[in-house]
Amino acid sequence: MAKSPEVEHPNKALGWAARDTSGILSPFNFSRRATGEKDVKFKVLYCGICHSDLHMILNEWGMTTYPLIPGHEIVGVGTMDGIIDTVSAQHPLLPLIGLLKTQGKLVMVGAPEKPLELPVFPLVMARKLLGGSCIGGMKETQEMIDFAAKHNIKADIEVIPIDYVNTAMERLQKADVRYRFVIDIANTLKSNA
Structure with missing residues (x-):
């Protein structure tokens, strides 16, 4: 049945969506499915937008399904369903x-030189999982951050409120931006309910 x-989509959510090829974004209330065992739930605080989002909201690649909420490269706060240990x-x-x-799942991406002590009892009692991934480590990340700090290299971004997003998209289309737009989700997205 x-x-x-x-029941299928119990979680209420709010975003700004394009509804057609005009690419105009406006508040959009929707519902999401419940978080499953293999999902990670984020509270989005900041969200980058770029030309790929612009192409999608204007359907320039011919594959957009509306309504579409653009944005990726999010920063937010990964519940304790999972932890990435760097x-x-x-x-x-x-x-x-x-x-x-x-x-819950603990994923190791850092690579300590010496073996770590693994307390097995808390893993087995709560059916917790430990895994690993080889996508880099803290040492390389720290070297990159140290190099950037030494040479005063900083990311060029423009932090914008959500209600500026349509102007930002227009500016992207006109190539009137030298840096990444970052939407301040946490401080500017208010519920329309």
């Missing part, structure tokens, strides 16, 4: 494992 929309030095895992909820 099919589930009702209220530390490449000796450190205790027990505090991190303790932050995970039942069936």
Whole structure:
């Protein structure tokens, strides 16, 4: 038996969406499905926009489905369903494992030189998972940050409120921007409910 929309998509959400090829963005209330076991839930605080978003809202690549809420490269706050551990030095895992909820996941991307102590009991009692990924480590990231600081290299961004997004898209289209627009989601997106 099919589930009702209220059961299938119980989480209320708000974004700014394009509804047609005009690319005009306006407040859009929608519902999302419940967070599943393999999902990560974020509260979006900031969201970058760029030319790929502009192409999508204008359907310039011929594959847009409306309504479309553009934006990617988000910064927000990953609940404790999962933790990505980037530390490449000796450190205790027990505090991190303790932050995970039942069936939570700890993913190691840092690579300490010496083996870490792994407390197995808290893993097995709450069915928590430990995994790894080789996408870089803290050492390389720190070297890059140190180099940027030494040479005064900074990211050029323009922080904008959500209600400036249509003007930002127009400016992107006119190539009237030298840097990345970043929408201040946390301080400017207000519910229209």
